[in-house]
Amino acid sequence: AATAREEMLKVYPRKTQRKRGKQMLVNENPATPAEIGANSRTVPGIITQRGCSYAGCKGVVIGPIYDILHITHGPIGCGWYSWLSRRNITKIRADGEVNFLQYSMSTDMQEDHIVFGGEKQLAAAIQEAYDEFHPKAISVYATCPVGLIGDDIHTVCRQMKEKLGINIFGFSCEGYKGVSQSAGHHIANNGVFKHMIGLDDSPVEAKYKINILGEYNIGGDAWEIDRVLKLCGIHIIGTLSGGVSYDEICNCHMADLNVVMCHRSINYMAEMMEEKFGIPWFKVNFIGLEGTKKSLRKIAQYFGDKELIDRVEEVIAAEMAEVRPVLDDIRTRTTGKTAALFVGGSRAHHYQDLFNDMDMQVIAAGYEFAHRDDYEGRDVLPHIKIDADSRNIEELVVTADETRFDAAKPEKKKALEESGFTFSDYEGMMRQMAKDTLVIDDISHHEMEKLIEMYHPDVIGSGIKDKYVIEKMGVPCKQLHSYDYGGPYAGFKGAANFYKDIDRMTSTKVWKLARAPWHEGGSAPAAEKEPAT
Numbered sequence: 165a166a167t168a169r170e171e172m173l174k175v176y177p178r179k180t181q182r183k184r185g186k187q188m189l190v191n192e193n194p195a196t197p198a199e200i201g202a203n204s205r206t207v208p209g210i211i212t213q214r215g216c217s218y219a220g221c222k223g224v225v226i227g228p229i230y231d232i233l234h235i236t237h238g239p240i241g242c243g244w245y246s247w248l249s250r251r252n253i254t255k256i257r258a259d260g261e262v263n264f265l266q267y268s269m270s271t272d273m274q275e276d277h278i279v280f281g282g283e284k285q286l287a288a289a290i291q292e293a294y295d296e297f298h299p300k301a302i303s304v305y306a307t308c309p310v311g312l313i314g315d316d317i318h319t320v321c322r323q324m325k326e327k328l329g330i331n332i333f334g335f336s337c338e339g340y341k342g343v344s345q346s347a348g349h350h351i352a353n354n355g356v357f358k359h360m361i362g363l364d365d366s367p368v369e370a371k372y373k374i375n376i377l378g379e380y381n382i383g384g385d386a387w388e389i390d391r392v393l394k395l396c397g398i399h400i401i402g403t404l405s406g407g408v409s410y411d412e413i414c415n416c417h418m419a420d421l422n423v424v425m426c427h428r429s430i431n432y433m434a435e436m437m438e439e440k441f442g443i444p445w446f447k448v449n450f451i452g453l454e455g456t457k458k459s460l461r462k463i464a465q466y467f468g469d470k471e472l473i474d475r476v477e478e479v480i481a482a483e484m485a486e487v488r489p490v491l492d493d494i495r496t497r498t499t500g501k502t503a504a505l506f507v508g509g510s511r512a513h514h515y516q517d518l519f520n521d522m523d524m525q526v527i528a529a530g531y532e533f534a535h536r537d538d539y540e541g542r543d544v545l546p547h548i549k550i551d552a553d554s555r556n557i558e559e560l561v562v563t564a565d566e567t568r569f570d571a572a573k574p575e576k577k578k579a580l581e582e583s584g585f586t587f588s589d590y591e592g593m594m595r596q597m598a599k600d601t602l603v604i605d606d607i608s609h610h611e612m613e614k615l616i617e618m619y620h621p622d623v624i625g626s627g628i629k630d631k632y633v634i635e636k637m638g639v640p641c642k643q644l645h646s647y648d649y650g651g652p653y654a655g656f657k658g659a660a661n662f663y664k665d666i667d668r669m670t671s672t673k674v675w676k677l678a679r680a681p682w683h684e685g686g687s688a689p690a691a692e693k694e695p696a697t
């Protein structure tokens with residue numbers, strides 16, 4: 165692994181070597197992870213897979229709320245780019261509901277708006293959208309040029325909110341706001357918290373009420389999680405923000421517990437809801453059989469009712485009886501194969517569990533934009549240096565709600581903690597990875613090519629920006645963002661889907677037959693070379 169790392173760094177100028185060197189580690193002591201350089205600017209000229217702050221705010225966190233109208237204030241490209249390109253799927257679940265996600269609304273800024281200002285255009289767009297659709301709420305997203313010319317989207321939103329009498333709010337999520345989409349997550353969390361959370365105090369009639377935070381229903385994952393929890397008798401008030409409605413979000417502070425799937429995109433919300441309402445949170449993972457079982461058991465333990473604990477065991481037994489034979493069969497072909505995962509800010513970790521289920525080894529992994537805590541665990545939080553790029557993003561000061569803070573919850577939390585139960589926890593990716601595996605933050609195309617040449621993994625989990633580069637080198641690539649039209653991969657049925665897809669991809673001989681034109685008469689395709697160890 166150390167040689168591979170050196171090989172990757174070799175071509176860079178000295179200054180880049182120093183910077184990238186900190187972002188690429190050999191995981192020498194998994195139990196005490198080394199410090200990794202993360203959440204810093206990509207070196208100009210390096211081909212990165214990262215996105216922008218607008219993508220993280222509109223595309224990822226708020227965009228999936230299906231019955232509010234999302235208006236992109238900017239040139240049409242930004243609205244176009246984020247128009248159904250992420251697979252956060254939705255359906256209407258009750259009579260009278262609306263789903264606006266098939267629309268892409270934009271102010272379609274032109275040159276004269278950049279020169280003379282686009283505020284009038286924005287007010288007109290909100291009016292037009294309101295007249296046409298009469299939504300419950302409208303949210304407005306600023307793109308790079310809007311921030312550069314200084315359009316005051318928040319005043320426009322406030323004025324239109326007064327005029328139309330519906331909830332209208334804006335996000336200053338200009339693409340350049342941070343070093344990646346991660347900044348947009350934080351901006352989105354702040355906005356959802358300020359403008360939606362806590363608006364509706366209607367009681368929810370259910371014995372065990374939770375929210376799932378950081379689950380976006382890619383390929384139907386949230387529906388599978390919902391199915392399993394329903395079988396157990398656990399009620400989800402809101403899934404933030406997969407397949408979720410405006411009303412559910414306004415009401416989700418009525419939950420007993422928040423469980424967090426994607427720590428990177430939504431840890432801010434979990435913390436703020438605890439401070440304001442007293443709702444405790446812990447990390448779960450519904451990707452992989454072990455993670456799913458562990459997460460269900462932990463939720464049952466939190467409530468502590470024997471009836472629920474028993475019910476969860478019954479559900480696990482019944483679901484495992486279905487998926488175990490699938491896994492047993494597939495393992496005969498996947499055992500010992502290798503994988504590398506480079507995805508976003510949580511999946512490069514979560515999906516290791518599914519590969520472990522299949523007895524496959526993850527030889528290298530990394531996030532695109534996660535922070536040190538997602539690599540090394542939340543215990544490093546006090547030691548993370550705040551730089552100019554992160555200081556850019558507002559930190560909300562949150563205090564306990566005078567009437568709605570439920571003091572019984574922190575008491576319950578304390579009692580459970582005394583018995584060894586953990587809350588507000590995330591141990592990060594590196595602790596779970598094997599010794600001497602490679603950990604690479606914000607991997608570049610050059611490093612990916614070197615990795616393939618040296619390790620030739622049986623499959624790589626990544627995204628659209630490098631999928632075909634990888635496949636041209638004779639390695640199958642599973643998109644772990646969109647699932648390549650597949651999924652769900654969460655929960656029990658999702659795990660079975662994943663095993664089957666990976667089995668197909670790693671068992672076919674087609675990759676060995678792929679011969680790129682430049683190989684004609686030249687060197688053999690990578691697939692025929694012996695993998696390095």
Ligand code: CFM
Pocket residue numbers: 220224250345378380382426427428429507508509510511512644645646
């Ligand atoms: Fe969280 Fe996500 Fe991810 Fe993410 Fe994303 Fe995504 Fe992702 Mo693409 S919220 S960090 S910003 S799990 S869109 S659903 S797949 S990069 S690993």
Ligand code: HCA
Pocket residue numbers: 213214215216219220223249250251345508626627628629643645646
């Ligand atoms: C985003 C969205 C994305 C991109 C996926 C990819 C997604 O970052 O703006 O690069 O393949 O999941 O759709 O992460």
